[in-house]
Amino acid sequence: MECSSKGPILxxxxxxxxxxxxxxxxxxxxPLVPDSSPDNHDPPPGWxxxxxxxxxxxxxxxxxxxxxxxLPSLESPDETVFGISCFRQIPxxxxxxxxxxxxxGTVQKAVCVLSTVPLYGQIQVKMELIxxxxxxxxxxxxxxxxxxxxxHLNACIKQMEDLHSSSQLFVGxxxxxxxxxxxxxxxxxxxxxxxxxxxxxxxxxxxPLCSSVLALLSLHPGMIEMGLSQSACFKPSRPxxxxxxxxxYPPSSVSNKASNGTTSLENDSSECFRENGLTSENAxxxxxxxxxxxxxPSSNMVKEAEGKPDGSVTKDGIVTVGHEAKETxxxxxxxxxxGATTAKEDETMCNGSCEENCQSDAVPVREHGSSLSRDPxxxxxxxxxxxxxxxxxxxxxxxESCALPMSLFAEGYLCLPYLSLPYMDVLTDPNIKGYILxxxxxxxxxxxxxxxxxxxxxxxxxxxxDPELKKMLHLSTEDLRFGEYLDRRTRSSDDAYTDGVxxxxxxxxxxxxxxxxxxxxxxxxxxxxxSKEYDQFNRSYMNAFMETSSYKRWREHPDHRNVLEAVPGHxxxxxxxxxxxxxxxxxxxxxxxxxxxxxxxxxxxGRAVGGALIHAKGxxxxxxxxxxxxxxxxxxxxxxxxxxxxxxxxxxxxxxxxVRAAENPVACEVDSG
Numbered sequence: 001m002e003c004s005s006k007g008p009i010l011x012x013x014x015x016x017x018x019x020x021x022x023x024x025x026x027x028x029x030x031p032l033v034p035d036s037s038p039d040n041h042d043p044p045p046g047w048x049x050x051x052x053x054x055x056x057x058x059x060x061x062x063x064x065x066x067x068x069x070x071l072p073s074l075e076s077p078d079e080t081v082f083g084i085s086c087f088r089q090i091p092x093x094x095x096x097x098x099x100x101x102x103x104x105g106t107v108q109k110a111v112c113v114l115s116t117v118p119l120y121g122q123i124q125v126k127m128e129l130i131x132x133x134x135x136x137x138x139x140x141x142x143x144x145x146x147x148x149x150x151x152h153l154n155a156c157i158k159q160m161e162d163l164h165s166s167s168q169l170f171v172g173x174x175x176x177x178x179x180x181x182x183x184x185x186x187x188x189x190x191x192x193x194x195x196x197x198x199x200x201x202x203x204x205x206x207x208p209l210c211s212s213v214l215a216l217l218s219l220h221p222g223m224i225e226m227g228l229s230q231s232a233c234f235k236p237s238r239p240x241x242x243x244x245x246x247x248x249y250p251p252s253s254v255s256n257k258a259s260n261g262t263t264s265l266e267n268d269s270s271e272c273f274r275e276n277g278l279t280s281e282n283a284x285x286x287x288x289x290x291x292x293x294x295x296x297p298s299s300n301m302v303k304e305a306e307g308k309p310d311g312s313v314t315k316d317g318i319v320t321v322g323h324e325a326k327e328t329x330x331x332x333x334x335x336x337x338x339g340a341t342t343a344k345e346d347e348t349m350c351n352g353s354c355e356e357n358c359q360s361d362a363v364p365v366r367e368h369g370s371s372l373s374r375d376p377x378x379x380x381x382x383x384x385x386x387x388x389x390x391x392x393x394x395x396x397x398x399x400e401s402c403a404l405p406m407s408l409f410a411e412g413y414l415c416l417p418y419l420s421l422p423y424m425d426v427l428t429d430p431n432i433k434g435y436i437l438x439x440x441x442x443x444x445x446x447x448x449x450x451x452x453x454x455x456x457x458x459x460x461x462x463x464x465x466d467p468e469l470k471k472m473l474h475l476s477t478e479d480l481r482f483g484e485y486l487d488r489r490t491r492s493s494d495d496a497y498t499d500g501v502x503x504x505x506x507x508x509x510x511x512x513x514x515x516x517x518x519x520x521x522x523x524x525x526x527x528x529x530x531s532k533e534y535d536q537f538n539r540s541y542m543n544a545f546m547e548t549s550s551y552k553r554w555r556e557h558p559d560h561r562n563v564l565e566a567v568p569g570h571x572x573x574x575x576x577x578x579x580x581x582x583x584x585x586x587x588x589x590x591x592x593x594x595x596x597x598x599x600x601x602x603x604x605x606g607r608a609v610g611g612a613l614i615h616a617k618g619x620x621x622x623x624x625x626x627x628x629x630x631x632x633x634x635x636x637x638x639x640x641x642x643x644x645x646x647x648x649x650x651x652x653x654x655x656x657x658x659v660r661a662a663e664n665p666v667a668c669e670v671d672s673g
Contacts (some may be wrong), residue, residue: 006030007154008119010081012146013112014134015054019103023051026109026140029147046074046244052420054085054112056206057441064088066128068120068210069418070232077246080232084123085112086131096138109140113153117163118228120214121172126153164225167508173215173224175510179490181212182460184483184587188473189455189462190219190514191541194406195472196413196434196548200451203458204440210417212457213438217415219514222405231415237431242423387485390571394516397565402519403557408550424450433549472541478570479537480583485572486513516571523566525551536570 014027025032025041032043043050053069066086073079087110092102111131113123130149137145160166178186192199193216203209218224236243399405409415414435419427421441426432427450437444437451444450453464464470475483493505503509524533525546534542545551554560 008115008117008157009150009153010114010116011112012150012153013050013054013110013114014140014143014146015051015085015087015110015112016140017055017060017108018101023055025051027143027146029143029150044074045241047071048242049420049422050083052422053083053418054110055087055108056418057421057439058204059087059110059206060089060108062089062205064131065205066124066207066210067418068124068214070228070414070416071114072232072234072244074244077235077244078230078233079116080229082115082118082120082228083112084115084120084127085110086124086127087111088131088135090135094138095140097141099140109135111146113149115157117157118169118224119157119171120210121170122168123153124172126156169224170218170507170511172211173218173507174211175215175219175507176490176505178212178215178219179486179510181457183487184475184480184590185460185462186216186219186486187479187483188475189216190517191545192453192473193217193220193408193436194545194548194550195469195541196408196550197452197469198434198450199436200444200454201436201438202440202442202445202454202456203438206418206438206440209438209440209457213415213417213436217436219511220405220408221399221511221515221518223408225405227405227407228409228415231409234412234414234429234431236426237429240426240429242426384485387481387572390520390567391513391516394519394566394571395512397519397563399515399519401559402522402563403554403559404518406550407553410553411549413549419444468540472538472544474538474540475587476536476538476570477576477580477584478572478574480587481572481574481580482513482517482570484583486510519563519566520569520571521545522554522560523563523568524570526564527568531568533569533573536573 011032012029013025015023016026018024025043028041050071056067059065064087069083071081071083073081087108089106089108092098092105092107095107111127111134113127115123130145134145160168201209201213239245412431412433414432416435416437418438421443424444424447445454452466453462453469455462490505490510521537524537525542527533
């Protein structure tokens with residue numbers, strides 16, 4: 001690898017904006033092109049548009065920001081280079097040394113690092129300080145700081161132990177912020193990434209865009225650590241200037257990992273359940289052992305056992321079917337069912353327990369013949385203990401042992417957290433099967449056939465014109481429960497110090513929940529075709545997911561069988577309740593166009609009705625005041641003069657009053673005298 005000879009940091013660059021030439025590389029250490037002249041900083045042909053990535057579209061609208069981007073390696077066709085660029089914009093008056101090309105009122109430059117390891121946030125924190133110091137110097141010709149940065153970063157990263165599993169890889173990629181912003185839609189986007197579609201994320205400014213895309217990827221087990229090595233690599237169908245050219249392209253590295261023990265796709269489904277002599281989709285269905293710390297069997301399963309002549313429920317919580325139950329589980333060789341009656345009983349029991357599997361709400365086992373019941377409205381709360389137990393059991397399985405991360409970004413499927421406009425034509429290459437793309441230029445949204453689905457992160461709107469894709473992304477009831485569980489637990493944790501630590505509601509906790517969800521999804525995919533558990537993850541989605549190239553590569557890997565250790569089915573499977581209906585209604589109102597219009601109409605109608613009521617109340621108050629208040633008595637001058645004065649000479653109430661006398665009684669007396 002490149003880092004073995006040069007270190008993990010390849011280059012430190014300065015990219016500036018020229019008023020005539022546009023974005024250009026002004027300095028590079030070490031030089032981008034070895035043995036080039038000191039004045040030549042032009043990037044190599046394979047990185048022709050590198051400056052447009054470091055200074056993204058619309059960057060002039062912001063004083064400072066950071067962008068993450070991916071580039072194909074110049075030395076290897078199956079390696080990716082990770083770019084972290086911090087840019088600033090300051091008035092020219094603040095500079096101590098000005099150059100003739102500074103013709104505008106502001107100057108904008110970026111300090112960029114190219115690395116072989118995806119330490120996005122860790123490098124960003126350091127580069128923000130370096131960029132600030134570089135601008136405060138006031139003289140961009142002083143580059144000793146940049147050389148020291150190159151040496152210092154390489155030394156720091158080399159000191160990190162076990163880099164590919166270090167928590168430093170997740171710095172700046174907040175899964176918690178993602179849940180707080182997108183809520184249930186995080187699960188939709190998580191599942192969307194596995195379908196290998198052309199996905200466009202749009203937002204401005206660029207730093208929240210890149211962080212959201214990469215934080216979403218971090219929810220997939222091992223993806224940030226080990227799954228991005230080929231995220232910018234593909235073999236172009238024709239020579240293209242912004243893409244490196246190689247004489248030969250090696251086969252997929254993931255395919256090479258498969259040994260001769262690889263199981264064929266056609267026979268693997270049945271072998272997964274016949275390797276121990278089992279014919280049902282859940283190993284050991286004949287005898288379900290429930291310990292006090294584990295979820296208890298669903299009511300339907302227990303009723304099936306109770307309704308059979310040979311079925312019984314022991315005091316230890318063991319459900320047995322037939323006389324062979326005690327010896328079948330510990331002895332795999334004896335799990336051959338010789339009697340038709342036993343096979344039929346097993347099939348009936350299995351079919352009756354698919355929708356409410358062992359992960360549903362705990363139900364106490366009563367005396368034989370008694371009925372089992374529960375309050376369905378308490379599913380989301382009372383069943384949370386069993387949900388947590390299911391997630392914990394799955395999260396304890398090491399994902400590396402199950403052939404994870406999935407080789408999602410390989411063989412022409414790309415991950416580009418940010419892409420500039422000059423690269424748009426590259427996306428039309430037929431060898432690019434799909435991508436996860438971040439953009440800030442509106443032209444990406446307007447270009448036809450660029451994206452199968454567009455995610456507006458600012459407005460949290462997911463747009464697609466493909467009805468089949470809409471059907472695939474429909475969240476099942478179990479998915480909604482999982483999304484609600486994540487959202488509620490994350491929002492209840494208001495302590496800012498939970499970010500980045502394995503506490504409930506924090507980043508590590510959220511990633512562990514998706515780790516468990518991924519294993520449950522993959523385990524369920526190994527069930528025979530037509531299994532009811534498929535509906536728990538959306539059958540349309542499962543069928544599409546199992547046709548993707550990454551899933552087929554996962555099935556070809558011999559270690560994928562280790563996922564059989566997990567229990568099939570959704571961790572949040574259970575009976576439908578009133579809470580589920582409310583959850584579905586709320587989700588529909590927030591995600592569908594009709595629901596959004598209804599909410600907007602209700603809101604605007606409420607404001608209009610509220611304003612009308614206030615106006616009517618004011619008018620009614622005025623009318624009532626006018627009705628209850630007696631009108632004032634109006635006395636004319638003629639009526640007052642015609643009125644006879646009293647005999648004692650005193651004034652009456654209706655007699656006119658001399659205003660001058662009231663204001664100046666002294667003057668009044670003089671006049672009368």
